[in-house]
Amino acid sequence: MRHILHSDANCFYASVEAVLNPDLRDKAVAVCGSEEDRHGIVLAKSEKAKKAGVTTGMPCWQAREKCPDIIIVKPHFEYYSKFSKYLHEIYQRYTDYVEPFGLDECWLDVTKSLKKPMEIAEEIRQAVKDELGLTVSIGVSFNKVFAKLGSDLKKPDAITEISEENFKSKVWGLPCGDLLYCGRAMAEKLNRIGVKTIGQIAELSHEYMMKKFGKAGSDLWIYASGLDKSEVAHKDHYEPAKSVGHGITCVADIRRLDEAYKVIYALSQDIGYKLRAMKLKARGVSLGIKYKDLSYQGYQIKLENPTQDEGFIAKTACEMLKAKHDPMHIIRALTITAINLENENANEQISMFFDYESRDKREKLNKVLDLIKSEYGKDAIRPAIILDEDKMPKKEQGKVLPGKMHK
Ligand SMILES: [Mg+2]
Numbered sequence: 001m002r003h004i005l006h007s008d009a010n011c012f013y014a015s016v017e018a019v020l021n022p023d024l025r026d027k028a029v030a031v032c033g034s035e036e037d038r039h040g041i042v043l044a045k046s047e048k049a050k051k052a053g054v055t056t057g058m059p060c061w062q063a064r065e066k067c068p069d070i071i072i073v074k075p076h077f078e079y080y081s082k083f084s085k086y087l088h089e090i091y092q093r094y095t096d097y098v099e100p101f102g103l104d105e106c107w108l109d110v111t112k113s114l115k116k117p118m119e120i121a122e123e124i125r126q127a128v129k130d131e132l133g134l135t136v137s138i139g140v141s142f143n144k145v146f147a148k149l150g151s152d153l154k155k156p157d158a159i160t161e162i163s164e165e166n167f168k169s170k171v172w173g174l175p176c177g178d179l180l181y182c183g184r185a186m187a188e189k190l191n192r193i194g195v196k197t198i199g200q201i202a203e204l205s206h207e208y209m210m211k212k213f214g215k216a217g218s219d220l221w222i223y224a225s226g227l228d229k230s231e232v233a234h235k236d237h238y239e240p241a242k243s244v245g246h247g248i249t250c251v252a253d254i255r256r257l258d259e260a261y262k263v264i265y266a267l268s269q270d271i272g273y274k275l276r277a278m279k280l281k282a283r284g285v286s287l288g289i290k291y292k293d294l295s296y297q298g299y300q301i302k303l304e305n306p307t308q309d310e311g312f313i314a315k316t317a318c319e320m321l322k323a324k325h326d327p328m329h330i331i332r333a334l335t336i337t338a339i340n341l342e343n344e345n346a347n348e349q350i351s352m353f354f355d356y357e358s359r360d361k362r363e364k365l366n367k368v369l370d371l372i373k374s375e376y377g378k379d380a381i382r383p384a385i386i387l388d389e390d391k392m393p394k395k396e397q398g399k400v401l402p403g404k405m406h407k
Helices: 012-020 047-051 060-066 077-091 117-132 144-153 167-171 184-192 198-203 206-224 257-277 310-324 356-376
Strands: 004-009 029-032 042-045 071-073 098-100 105-109 136-141 158-162 250-254 280-291 296-307 331-343
Touching (some): 004 117, 012 029, 042 060, 060 071, 105 144, 117 136, 136 144, 257 356, 280 310
Parallel strands (some): 029 071, 136 158
Antiparallel strands (some): 250 331
16 A cells, blocks of 8 residues: 655745744735736735635735735745745655645655654654744545545644545545546536535446546546555656646736736736746747636637747737737636747747847846846836836835744
């Protein structure tokens, strides 16, 4: 039998902010995506903000309405990656099989360890708390899917074991949607045929799930039955990113194109930074538009020349929006994704019509900007389009790492 842990850092962004600035400890905190008040959205919230009804993706003004004493801070992605690395270092004391799932979650395969999995989980929980000032919730199980589920069951700062003996009583009564890879649409489809719980999925036949929902249905049946055999990747395993998008996209209603452009520029900022950090270039850009009536339109365009320049990505997305947008519709959310990624050094087809000189200039400029950002924080420099004179960055949030970080 395998021993798999899934460790999930609780309220990761907000918790890191509280480590950087202890004044935020135990307060209602929201990390908001853009300082532009009108379009700022909640990227993450602290436990206290969550209790007050603040949710991820909610516009900041609404978060303030829900929770008047909320403290809104800007994201510091550089620190989130740093803390993510520190977490991995703790995990790697126990195994080389550490597979990240986003910045704040990891699977660990500790089958070969001499220590008992519950003991390892307890040591990790304590080490993360003592050394980093963060809390994690950990699921301990015999496969990845149940380990992940276990880490969701009790939080923050908790450990849940889902064993071969207890999984039917612990897991089967939970709603289908709690299962990894069972999205809302799938959960609704299952509900419509009377399947409400994970146990009910397992009680159907594999053939039926396969016939009715194809590969996705087959997988869900395997997961629900506790038969997931997928392996935890080695820490050095490199999975090339297929796309880099801005994860959270809900914004306040947008009626005019110029308002939408600002959001697009703000969203693209992060994409360029990430692409350069990962040494990747995009050969395409996709734009998702969600309208107030909840209808959705997705568009994508191929780029003649690959790019990692947020300005170019934003411009391309704006052009797509301009071409496709129906002014009668009010926009609710926008997603920008850099797609068809390739190594930044990949050969490129030379085109007679492309302005290489100005691109090279942009590239050099971006590298300098990245340096400034890594020194002074991501908000030190922003394109003029998202600057509002009266909304210049207020006080920079605390940046000093506490002494215990450098133990
Ligand atoms: Mg988390």
